[in-house]
Amino acid sequence: MIGYELVKKYNDLGFEVHGITRSDKGFFDGYKNINKHFIDITNENKIKETIVDINPDFVINTAAITNVDLCETEREIAYKTNALAAKYIGEACKKLNIPLCHISTDYVFDGEKGNYVEDDEINPINYYGWTKAEGEKVLNELNHDLTSIVRISVPYCISPVKVNFFMWVLNTLKEGKEVNTVIDQWNTPTYVPELMDGIVKIYERDVNGVLHFGGGEKVSRYEFTLKVAEIFGLDKSLIKPIRSSELGWKANRPADTSLISEKSEKLLDIKLKKVDECLNELKKII
Ligand SMILES: NC(=O)c1ccc[n+]([C@@H]2O[C@H](COP(=O)([O-])OP(=O)(O)OC[C@H]3O[C@@H](n4cnc5c(N)ncnc54)[C@H](OP(=O)(O)O)[C@@H]3O)[C@@H](O)[C@H]2O)c1
Numbered sequence: 053m054i055g056y057e058l059v060k061k062y063n064d065l066g067f068e069v070h071g072i073t074r075s076d077k078g079f080f081d082g083y084k085n086i087n088k089h090f091i092d093i094t095n096e097n098k099i100k101e102t103i104v105d106i107n108p109d110f111v112i113n114t115a116a117i118t119n120v121d122l123c124e125t126e127r128e129i130a131y132k133t134n135a136l137a138a139k140y141i142g143e144a145c146k147k148l149n150i151p152l153c154h155i156s157t158d159y160v161f162d163g164e165k166g167n168y169v170e171d172d173e174i175n176p177i178n179y180y181g182w183t184k185a186e187g188e189k190v191l192n193e194l195n196h197d198l199t200s201i202v203r204i205s206v207p208y209c210i211s212p213v214k215v216n217f218f219m220w221v222l223n224t225l226k227e228g229k230e231v232n233t234v235i236d237q238w239n240t241p242t243y244v245p246e247l248m249d250g251i252v253k254i255y256e257r258d259v260n261g262v263l264h265f266g267g268g269e270k271v272s273r274y275e276f277t278l279k280v281a282e283i284f285g286l287d288k289s290l291i292k293p294i295r296s297s298e299l300g301w302k303a304n305r306p307a308d309t310s311l312i313s314e315k316s317e318k319l320l321d322i323k324l325k326k327v328d329e330c331l332n333e334l335k336k337i338i
Contacts, residue, residue: 053211079212089102103148160174162177164306167308209244237307238272253321276327
């Protein structure tokens with residue numbers, strides 16, 4: 053989802069874009085300045101060779117196994133993709149001395165404290181979070197100065213690629229069906245259009261290090277769902293507050309992984325918008 057949006061963004065800005073993916077879903081067929089490379093990023097030689105052949109000005113790693121419950125059972129592939137492949141990509145970027153932006157997650161935190169800043173101690177409580185934390189660790193150990201690690205949280209936008217949490221809520225309410233959302237998980241959801249502009253600025257301003265890129269507001273999943281209903285004029289009585297323990301997830305979910313994104317706001321000269329404002333923007337383009 054994030055990779056697709058970035059390809060679109062950079063194409064719109066007039067760049068030559070190389071998308072590395074493992075399967076052709078037909079996106080961007082016929083686009084003149086978008087080149088596709090079909091590669092499994094866990095194949096060390098292939099991914100390194102491909103980056104070296106392209107010799108790009110900037111690499112953004114959005115690939116990951118993102119299904120939190122799947123990571124709990126498919127541990128080897130999750131580790132290879134989320135940690136080892138990040139290392140291979142980092143090594144190729146270091147060799148070419150090109151900047152790398154690696155996308156990470158709020159799930160590197162245990163969710164006990166909330167309002168996390170970049171220097172807070174990480175302590176993942178599920179395997180997905182652990183593999184993403186390992187991805188950050190291997191990149192930090194590489195000491196490639198031109199590396200930014202951008203932690204995001206419940207990204208939302210209108211996506212043709214993936215039904216994200218926002219789209220699931222919107223579609224389900226539009227169908228007149230009940231939506232059960234949890235009252236005991238808080239995040240600062242990342243508004244994807246803002247993230248796109250932020251990543252462009254990360255490159256332009258040569259920003260490196262760990263950055264939090266949540267949204268401008270902390271909400272529970274339940275509160276977010278109510279906001280979607282309110283702004284899109286849908287029936288709030290379909291929304292049922294529940295607790296995480298009722299959902300029978302395989303992986304533990306951290307309770308409060310809200311991110312303080314003031315460092316990003318300062319370095320990128322942006323002001324992250326509140327959820328209502330972002331939802332109103334989405335309403336205009338739906
Ligand atoms: N979505 C969230 O809620 C969330 C929250 C916080 C952070 N993040 C982070 O944000 C980043 C982007 O997430 P997203 O929501 O855009 O995820 P996504 O839609 O699931 O995209 C991940 C992509 O990685 C690709 N991929 C996985 N293994 C690969 C491999 N071995 N070789 C090549 N490609 C491979 C997948 O390809 P296939 O389509 O072929 O599987 C998929 O296209 C990830 O780093 C994720 O950890 C996401």
